Amino acid sequence: FRRLIPENRKIQKNSTSYFYCLNEVIVKQAFLLKIMANELKSILATEADEHSHTYKDGEEVVLWMNTVGPYHNLQETYPYFSLPFCRGSKLAIAHYHETISDNLLGVDLEFSGLDIKFRVDVPKTAYCTLTLLNEEVDAFHHAIRNHYWFQMYIDDLPLWGIVGEYRNDENSGESMKLFTHRLFEIGYNGNTIVEVNLTSNNRIDLKPDVAFDLTYEVMWKPSTVRFHDRFDKYLDANFFKHRIHWFSLFNSFMMVIFLVTVVTFILMRTLRKDYARYEKDLKMDDFDRDFGDEYGWKQIHGDVFRSPSFPMLFSCLIGSGIHVFVLVIVVILITFWGELYLERGSILTATIFCYALFSPVSGYVGGCIYTHFGGKRWIKQALCCGSFLPLLVATAATIGNISALYQSSTRSIPFGTMASIVAIYALVVLPLTLIGSVVGRNMSGRPNNPCRVNAVPRPIPEKKIYLQPWLIIIGGGLLPFGSIFIEVYFIFTSFWAYKVYYVYGFMFLVTILLAAVTMCMTIVCTYVLLNSEDYRWRWTSFLSGASISLYLYLYSIYYFIYKTRRHFTLSILACAIGYVATANFMEIVRKPTLDYYSLIVLTNQSIVAYCKRFVANFSSDYTFPFSFFKDLQQTCSLQPQNVWNVLFLAVVLTGLRFMFVRFICRPLAKYWRLTAEISGKLPESLWNLTMYLFLWLNTCWTLVRTDRWKYFTDPLSIWSDFSRDRLIPYEVDVVYLTQTAFYMHATYGTIFMEQWRKDSKVMVFHHLLAITLLSFSWAARYDQVGILVLFLHDVSDVFLECAKIFKYLKFRDNTHYSFCEFLSNASFIFRLYWFPLKVLYTSFYGSVFLGPDDLPFIPVFNFMLWLLFFINIYWFHFILMLIYNLATGKFKELEDSRELENCNSEKHD
Structure with a gap:
């Protein structure tokens, strides 16, 4: 930092100015942030240990002893050598240099003293002789009785083993035996270690003053596991990625x-x-207004923007909340993309670094809110924002640390680690929070409430x-x-x-x-x-x-x-x-x-x-039918990766729509000199026309490509080809992927990106029903019926969007009205004639009389298809209203009948 300052602008060390103090603080913060950044960079790399994870033949491989504790309590751990085990005779580093995260997680690595070399087998060898005293025998008995397990590390790969075997039979009584032999099976791929296994055997009874040997054995074997996949054996995919x-x-x-x-x-x-109602009251005379109609939230509009009690604490909580929210999102994404769970302590290290890095967020948000409430003691508020969560965590950690020290557990935090955490807080977190608070206080501006706050608070009535x-x-x-x-x-x-x-x-x-x-x-x-x-x-x-x-x-x-x-x-x-x-x-x-x-x-x-x-x-009498998920779990064919693909594609479509509107629709509207109202409606129809046309052409190509066009000409043949064990073609998966993602995007667009119309609520319901139908038919292998539904519906939407574009461009010739007539005929043929004839008849009649007896959830599927049919009837009546208005001369030009409600309300007002 000092090298970045020109020589003529350097401040002498004997200066006591504010700028010199600020310069010193920034230098210290930059130094600590650089250290944490280097540590985070190291854990994000593939080679995250102090070694390179590559070995030459005969090179030393270190076996680290970590902790020991009861099997049924993963959080209660003690140093491995707190039990009277002995070390090997090999001299090396006595203790592993743990990081801050290792100390916080209770990692306590000590060298085992065992001589292990890369790709060099070791026969059964005694590495020490033990002669136990009475107290030491009691310590082993306590460990065996409580099923103590120990943990080791070889090349950052963990191993677990049990101390001894405990039995308590009615005939033979209590029996406790110690395992004295350990067999290490190490798999290698090239010059890297990819597998480690530990087998404990050779049980003996423990007696005081009786000598016995502790032995070990090492076996090396080649493995086909790749180095990047060596941690997969510790990941329980059957549990975490279960279908439920x-x-x-x-x-x-x-x-x-x-x-x-x-x-x-x-x-x-x-x-x-x-x-x-309020606009109507404003247009009336004072004597005509019915003031008794005002109730509820309208009565307290003069008090609703009043500052809360304890505004400093409230602003500190909100600021700290946003700080940790950003922290959680960033850490989850870093862990997901960087696979930090593969390295011991990496997630905690990333959390500490990111918490310090995003400290200004807490001060900025808290300062803005506190200033909005009219607070004056901003320094105290900034200290509160920077200290609230650290003090909360420190209090919990202190209580746990006292208990861990009392039990001599590895969960106790060393003094050096506590000093490091305090230094990060004092030199990074707190100054950055103060800087953020200053910025937020100066950028918040004055409160901009839509109405004035009453000087005297309104009494709060009694409530139920x-x-x-x-x-x-x-x-x-x-x-x-x-x-x-x-x-x-x-x-x-x-x-x-x-x-x-x-x-x-x-x-x-x-x-x-x-x-x-x-x-x-x-x-x-x-x-x-x-x-x-x-x-x-x-x-x-x-x-x-x-x-x-x-x-x-x-x-x-x-x-x-x-x-x-x-x-x-x-x-x-x-x-x-x-x-x-x-x-x-x-x-x-x-x-x-x-x-x-x-x-x-x-x-x-x-x-x-x-x-x-x-x-x-x-x-509250409703109970959810959880048996539905049990049955769905047994019959579903929807692959997990398809869910991620659908979500990702839905986000991509939203981004594409934004760019489509910005770089195509707006220039076209400006070129055609459309009004502001039409310019806001045209992009919706152009985007929908493009997507529906693409989706329909893709569905037609799939019908021909997969030889499913015969289902349109002979729908009942679906059930003769139906099988619960068949595989869905790749082309059909692509159709379902794009259609589901589009309707997810369309749901978001209808609510947040498009103008609200008379049938918008039905449109949202239709999109949700379409998502459910697509997911259901995809999972239950009803894709042969589902692809017919998509074919019949998308083509009608293409004609409908074309009609809306003609209306916005004000095409009023005979061709325009002929197209309107063609639109009504197409909607009737595809959605009200062929849909019940080809789809409903096949799905209802064919599933009962021609389909297998064990069709999963076919009544639910048929019910959703009937709902879709009723929605089609509802939309068709808008087209009939449009044609009727044109025939009777109510409208001189084509209007979207879905907007009649808004038009009528405007004329009434």
């Missing part, structure tokens, strides 16, 4: 889409009615019991917890059992789903509170989203008691610390999006009356 994991994720995803759609529709629909804030807070976490319940089970299992959690793609998706669910629940809870004329919404919305931690804590207690066999204080403390970390993660996921979104919603008065009826009519 995929289906639970899909179920949560569909639930989130439905919930977001419902809440968005509720807000837009009811808010429009409220504003229509189910509208009390504490009950709203408790209920706000139920649905979010249900959306992540399955993933929490997998995380707890990896924490308490000998499993490596590596499905961070699942964790990322669950994080996004949790944010969406919590956002929707916060909006509903906030509306319920404001509609009861209680303006204290900020803390209630915050705590309603954070209440998921209550259910997580209760579930962690249940899991600890009923799913594990844990004991002693250290385990309970470990469970508590794990809960604090998990609860913070869940709260932080909600804070930045949900509270801020709720603030935007409330600022624009997007609190709707329908939610009140929703809460009043909600019934």
